[in-house]
C-alpha cells in the first residue's frame with residue numbers, strides 16, 4: 452500500500468454527536484465533538500431534535516477543528532463522512548455538508564461505515580506520538596490481522612473478524628437489543644438520565660456485583676440477545692419497589708453493580724467462544740460501551756487467563772467521534788475508494804460479509 456501525505460477532514464453525525472476531525476495521514480491533528488444534552492430529559496435520542504442540533508453545530512465544529520489543527524481548507528485532500536448506519540435525519544446533515552464541501556473544494560468524497568470506523572479507531576495515531584517511521588520500525592502496538600473485535604454501542608453488539616484494514620467478516624451479532632440499549636433502558640427504569648450506561652458504570656464501582664441475579668441469555672452460536680435480560684430487570688425493579696418504595700434509592704450501587712456484571716459476563720462468554728472457534732489470539736473492543744470500566748478490566752484480565760493479546764482504544768475514540776471516520780477515510784483514500792455525490796445515507800448497513 453502506497454503512503455501519501457494526505458490531509459483528511461472527517462465528519463460524523465450518525466446519532467446525537469456532531470464531530471469533525473482533521474487527520475494528516477493516520478495522525479489525528481484535531482477531533483472536536485459537540486454533544487447534545489437536549490435528549491437527557493427524554494431517556495433516549497429524539498431523532499428530530501438530533502438533526503436540528505446537528506444543523507446548529509456542524510459549522511462551528513468544523514471551524515473549531517480546522518483552527519485546532521492549524522490546517523486551512525485549501526490544504527484538505529479529501530472529505531470522509533459517515534454514510535450509515537444511523538438516524539436518517541442526522542446522517543443527512545453530515546452527508547449533505549460533506550458533499551457540498553467536497554464539491555466546493557473539488558476534492559474526493561469518501562463514504563464511511565460507522566461500525567467499521569469504530570473498529571478502525573484502533574489504528575489512530577495522535578499528534579504527540581512518535582513519527583510514523585519510528586513507530587513502524589518498532590512494530591507499534593496495533594492489532595495484527597486477523598483479529599477479533601467486540602463492537603458494542605447503543606445500536607449494535609457484534610463480533611467481527613478483521614482480515615485487513617477494509618476486510619470485515621461478521622461472526623455474530625445481537626438478535627434484538629444492543630448491549631448499550633440494555634444499559635440505557637435499565638438506567639431509565641431506575642430514574643437515571645440518558646445515556647445511562649456511564650452512570651451505571653459509576654454507581655457500580657461502589658456496589659456488590661453478586662447481590663442480585665437477572666435472566667440468562669440463551670442464544671445459539673456467536674449471536675447475542677439482551678431483550679430478555681432487560682425485561683427481567685424491569686420486572687425485578689417493579690416487584691421490589693412494590694414491597695419497598697425506597698428499594699432503588701437504598702440499593703442503587705448494588706443494582707448497578709449486579710446488572711453491569713451480568714451484561715459483561717454475557718458479552719465475554721461469546722467472545723471466548725469466538726476466540727476458541729477461530730483460533731484468533733488478538734482481541735479488540737470498540738464502540739461506546741468499550742468505555743465501560745468493568746469491560747475494560749475483564750478484557751485486560753483475559754490476557755493472563757487465556758493468553759490473548761488485547762486492544763482497547765483510548766477513551767475519546769470509544770464513543771462516537773470523527774477521528775475514527777477519518778482513519779477509515781484514510782485507508783479508503785489509499786485504495787482510491789471514492790464516492791459519487793449521488794450517495795445517500797443508509798439507516799441500516801452491514802459491517803461485513
Ligand code: KG4
Pocket residue numbers: 466603604605606607630631632634635646647648649650652738739740741742743744769770771
Ligand atoms: O458508540 P456510541 O457512542 O454511539 C452509538 O453508535 O450508539 O455508544 C453509545 C452507547 C450508549 O448506550 C452509552 O450508554 C454507552 O455507549 N456507554 C457506556 C459507557 N459509556 C458509554 N455503557 C456502559 N458503560 C460506560 N462507561
Ligand code: ZN
Pocket residue numbers: 565569604605738739770771
Ligand atoms: Zn457509534
